Amino acid sequence: MFHRMRRRAKEPSEAQRQFAEAFARMQNQVPEGFGVPPAELEPTEPAALVDDFLPPELRVPSHDQLDGKMMPWKQPLVLDGEMVACAECEAYRDWLILSTSDQIWLRCRAGHQQQETRLDTAWYNRNSGPADSTHATFEDCLRHLGH
Template sequence: MRLQATQPWPDWPEPTSRAPVADEAVAPDFLPPELRVPTRQEVAGVMMRRQHPLVIDGEVRTCPECGMYRDWIVCCMRDDSVWLRCRAGHETKEPGLDAAWFNRHSGPVDRFHPTLEEGLRYLGH
């Protein structure tokens, strides 16, 4: 470290910005459409299965229609709202959860489904 402190810094040229030249070719996307991962703006939402009871603010969340308290499908929508779907198919918006909670508790996205029904079938609902 002493040696580095005594050595003079090299005289590097200052970086310059250059405007793009009009005749430069723009590289096309290198992946075909079927291999590209959709961006968050291209999907309606993401979902995960939560088999254990869901505790929000110290209370176990139950379905307001049937009273079920476990085996939820948790959906995080594009607008960052979180919806719960019970095994019976009842859906309710959960104001106590947000996209940050969903991201902390979900695993990586492993599959994209063209419809909600296909996603639910994949998750076992």
């Protein structure tokens, strides 16, 4: 019985035979247009320019057009297992976190500011939500955030 199985396995199947015949027929054929340089394209008129941008009042400034960004941080800020406190008044919650020129600054409710070197712009971007507004001056932004 095993002898018969081995004998059948040595003979190619019908599908294998058909593939071998088709391969032999196509052996020396080259597709049409292969190796021929492409035909020259005719010059066309340039497309009409359409102003498809938003109107100026709806455009959001890009990050390089802004002097900085800020967000409120109501809860205590814990870095490296230590709660951050204001160096002057020792407040430890209700911060404004400012991101400007690749630096992070903390501003307490009393208006004291201190640079926080343990934070970076990547941390700010991970923890801030989308901007809800832009302001022309720093004071306008402070008023908007309730400081």
